Amino acid sequence: MKAAENATTKHAILDLFGANCTSCSIAIEHLGRKMDGVTDIVVDRGSSTIQLEYNGDQQVLDKLCDFVARLGYEARVKTTD
Numbered sequence: 001m002k003a004a005e006n007a008t009t010k011h012a013i014l015d016l017f018g019a020n021c022t023s024c025s026i027a028i029e030h031l032g033r034k035m036d037g038v039t040d041i042v043v044d045r046g047s048s049t050i051q052l053e054y055n056g057d058q059q060v061l062d063k064l065c066d067f068v069a070r071l072g073y074e075a076r077v078k079t080t081d
Helices: 003-008 022-032 058-070
Strands: 010-017 038-044 049-054 074-080
Touching (some): 010 058, 022 049, 022 058, 038 058, 049 058, 058 074
Antiparallel strands (some): 010 049, 010 074, 038 049
16 A cells, blocks of 8 residues: 555444345455445454445445445444544
8 A cells, every 4th residue: 555545544433234144244345345445344243343444535435335235234334533
């Protein structure tokens, strides 16, 4: 990652509802990494959260929540920095 990109990278935690299996997690992570503005994404099934590193644009969070909804689950932003 370039220094300029690192300076603008933000972290968010999203609550995740309904995605309890391994294949659910893999699908969200795999397709989430392909989204513009996403640097890294990890689904933690134990805590039912999504850990997201992204470019700081609120639209990325909105698109991720919409994307998760299209898969049949629900994601809500819990915290951002």
